[in-house]
Amino acid sequence: MVHAVLFAILSAIAVVAAISTVLRRHPLASALSLIVAMIALAGLYALLTAPIVAILQILVYAGAILALIVFVIMLLNVRAEDLEYEKNAVPRTLFALVVAALPFGAMTWAIWQVAPAPLPAVATGFGSLYDLGLKLFGVWSMPFELVSLLLTVAMVGAVALAKRRLDG
Amino acid sequence: MIPAAAYLMVSAALFFIGAAGFVARRNLFTVLMCIELMLNAVNLAFVTFSRQWGHYGGQVIVLLVIAVAAAEAAVALALVVLLFRNKETLDVDVFGQMRE
Numbered sequence: 001m002v003h004a005v006l007f008a009i010l011s012a013i014a015v016v017a018a019i020s021t022v023l024r025r026h027p028l029a030s031a032l033s034l035i036v037a038m039i040a041l042a043g044l045y046a047l048l049t050a051p052i053v054a055i056l057q058i059l060v061y062a063g064a065i066l067a068l069i070v071f072v073i074m075l076l077n078v079r080a081e082d083l084e085y086e087k088n089a090v091p092r093t094l095f096a097l098v099v100a101a102l103p104f105g106a107m108t109w110a111i112w113q114v115a116p117a118p119l120p121a122v123a124t125g126f127g128s129l130y131d132l133g134l135k136l137f138g139v140w141s142m143p144f145e146l147v148s149l150l151l152t153v154a155m156v157g158a159v160a161l162a163k164r165r166l167d168g
Numbered sequence: 169m170i171p172a173a174a175y176l177m178v179s180a181a182l183f184f185i186g187a188a189g190f191v192a193r194r195n196l197f198t199v200l201m202c203i204e205l206m207l208n209a210v211n212l213a214f215v216t217f218s219r220q221w222g223h224y225g226g227q228v229i230v231l232l233v234i235a236v237a238a239a240e241a242a243v244a245l246a247l248v249v250l251l252f253r254n255k256e257t258l259d260v261d262v263f264g265q266m267r268e
Contacts, residue, residue, distance in 0.1 A: 003170060007170050007175075014178060014182060015178065015181050015185070018181075018182050018185045018186065018205055021185075021189070021198075021205060022185055022186070022192070022193065022198070024198075027195055027201070027258075030198050031197070034204065034205065037182070037208070041211070044175065044178070044212060044215075047170075048219040049219060050219070056231060057211075057234070060235075061234060065204070065238055065241045068241055068242070068245060069197065069201065069241065072197075072249060075249070076248075076249065078197075078258065083258070089192075092192045092194075095192070096192035097188060099187065099191055100185070101184070107180045107184075108180065111173045111180065114173075117171060117172070118169035118171050119171065119220060120220070122222045123222070132224060135225075135227075135228055140225075140232075147232050147235045147236065150239050151235060154238075154239030155239075158242040159246075161246040161250055
């Protein structure tokens with residue numbers, strides 16, 4: 001019962017914050033809405049007995065990535081009066097609604113076809129750091145190392161791009 | 169208990185909200201954040217299936233996706249800074265051509 005109430009609250013927060021992310025005019029307002037959505041999603045992960053993923057979602061996503069985005073928005077000093085009027089907003093929105101609604105309807109149908117059953121009980125301790133770490137550094141060690149390589153490359157690339165002279 | 173389908177519905181809703189925003193919005197930052205939103209929606213589906221089958225694969229993939237999203241955000245924001253310095257605008261329509 002508590003589980004169902006928490007699920008309803010968290011998913012409502014996530015969806016409303018996501019809609020607010022898309023609709024707000026100023027990117028800073030969007031970024032703050034997105035942080036709210038990320039934290040609600042972390043709560044949903046915790047409900048799904050994935051506490052480590054929930055913690056990392058808050059630390060890395062809400063903490064680091066969104067902080068980086070907010071930092072760059074402030075660095076560029078985007079003011080509300082500098083934002084251009086978005087041309088053709090109405091036809092674009094209608095197009096986007098059609099583009100999103102059709103596959104969403106199809107997916108809703110498919111989801112209820114495939115997985116209407118309640119979630120089964122899992123063993124106690126499912127999602128613990130110990131087990132997740134064994135998997136991460138065991139069978140998944142190759143993708144893990146590749147991701148660390150990717151992060152290094154991205155870091156070097158980001159510095160090289162941001163330092164580049166405009167007309168050089 | 170909540171069915172897995174309920175979590176998947178939230179995931180699908182978030183994904184298509186992000187997709188609609190990606191198509192409809194013209195602000196460079198908002199478009200970027202819509203991509204992040206779609207990544208997160210997929211993560212929720214992964215964690216749901218991880219719980220459904222009692223398998224750690226989904227959770228590990230979510231950790232990898234978070235790392236990839238961090239890399240993507242770093243490079244994308246460096247590009248945004250570069251583009252903004254070049255054109256003094258955040259309108260994605262202005263960046264239509266790749267050359268120059």
